[in-house]
Amino acid sequence: MQYTRSVSCRTMTLTQRSGSQIQRSNASQDDRAAQIRTSSNTSNNMPTASTDEVQPNAHSNMSAWQRLAILALIGVPALLYSRFGKASAVVEDAADKPRMPEPRNNARMITHEELAKYVDPENEGKDIWLSIMGEVYDVTNGRDYYAGKSGYAVFAGRDASVPFVTGTFTKEESKKTTDGVKPGDLDALIDWRKFYEDEDKYEFQGYLIDERWYTEDGKRTPHHEKLLRRAEEWEVEKARKKAERAARSKK
Numbered sequence: 001m002q003y004t005r006s007v008s009c010r011t012m013t014l015t016q017r018s019g020s021q022i023q024r025s026n027a028s029q030d031d032r033a034a035q036i037r038t039s040s041n042t043s044n045n046m047p048t049a050s051t052d053e054v055q056p057n058a059h060s061n062m063s064a065w066q067r068l069a070i071l072a073l074i075g076v077p078a079l080l081y082s083r084f085g086k087a088s089a090v091v092e093d094a095a096d097k098p099r100m101p102e103p104r105n106n107a108r109m110i111t112h113e114e115l116a117k118y119v120d121p122e123n124e125g126k127d128i129w130l131s132i133m134g135e136v137y138d139v140t141n142g143r144d145y146y147a148g149k150s151g152y153a154v155f156a157g158r159d160a161s162v163p164f165v166t167g168t169f170t171k172e173e174s175k176k177t178t179d180g181v182k183p184g185d186l187d188a189l190i191d192w193r194k195f196y197e198d199e200d201k202y203e204f205q206g207y208l209i210d211e212r213w214y215t216e217d218g219k220r221t222p223h224h225e226k227l228l229r230r231a232e233e234w235e236v237e238k239a240r241k242k243a244e245r246a247a248r249s250k251k
Contacts, residue, residue, distance in 0.1 A: 100190065100193075100228055103207065103214070103218050103219065103220065104204075104218075105218075107206050107207050107218055108205060108206030108207070109206055109207055109209055109214070109216060109217075109218060110131075110136050110205065110206045110207065110208050110209065111208075111209050112158075112208070112209075112210070115129055115131060115136060115157055115158065115159075115208060116157045116158065117157070118138075118156070118157055119153075119156040119157035120143065120146075120147040120148070120156065121147075121148065121153065121156075122148065123143065123147040123148035125143075126140075126147075127140045128140050128142075128143060128146045128147060128156045128157075129156070129157065129205060130146065130155045130156055130157070130158065130159075130160055131158065131159035131160065131161070131208045131210075131213075132159070132160060132161055132164065132189075132192055132193045132196050133159075133161050133189065133190070133193045133213060133224075133227075134159065134161075134207055134208045134210055134212065134213025134214045134224065135193060135196070135197070135204065135207060135208075136204070136205040136206050136207065136208055137196045137202045137203065137204055137205060138202065138203045138205055139156075139196075139202050141201040141202065142201065142202065151169075152169070154169045154170065154171065154174070155169075155174075158171070158174045159174060159208055159210060159212070159213070160174050161174075161178065161189060161212075162174060162176045162177075162178060162181065164188075164189060164192050165181055165185040165186075165188050165189045165192070166181070166185070177212055177223060178212070178223075178227050179223075183230055183231070183233070183234035183237075184234065186227060186230055186231045186234060187231055187234055187235070189231075190231055211223060212224065
């Protein structure tokens with residue numbers, strides 16, 4: 001009797017344990033199913049990533065050499081322009097800068113003999129003329145400089161272009177051409193011409209007939225044109241050197 005009861009108790013205990021295990025197994029399966037459903041619902045509610053987001057970054061696939069090549073293609077032209085492009089622009093501006101006006105139409109043509117009459121060595125109140133680059137000006141209003149024994153009296157009655165830039169105030173110097181004048185001095189000569197043109201008290205009279213400056217019909221001579229070309233080349237060279245110095249200073 002006792003044996004039968006013990007067997008029955010063990011049988012019930014095993015049955016209960018098996019039922020508990022089955023219940024736990026079913027619970028675990030239910031939990032996993034719930035998790036799967038939740039994951040599925042969540043994934044269905046998530047926004048879809050765009051093509052751009054899912055594609056790998058193109059730069060991540062580039063080698064170091066490829067990146068350097070791209071930088072060179074982009075950076076080198078920019079560097080060259082920053083250093084030399086601006087310099088070229090400055091040089092072009094200098095080349096395009098007008099240095100001399102065209103000869104005036106119907107201007108009076110003056111000979112050396114006529115020009116030589118307009119001097120006042122004794123400071124007697126006579127009219128005084130001089131020529132600068134073949135342009136003749138009445139400088140009577142500046143007689144303190146050009147009359148009598150004044151410092152610039154040697155300029156009166158003649159073309160004084162070369163003495164203006166060499167500093168040798170003699171008649172012999174005034175007869176020389178500008179071939180031996182340095183480019184920098186040619187620049188100064190053109191500035192002197194501009195001074196007389198702009199000075200209100202000095203009146204333009206005409207052009208000097210001289211193989212260095214003007215022909216009888218008022219055209220510039222080949223020597224004159226050569227001087228202007230040399231002066232322009234000097235201006236361009238100055239601008240180029242200035243731009244190069246500025247570029248080097250930025251390094």
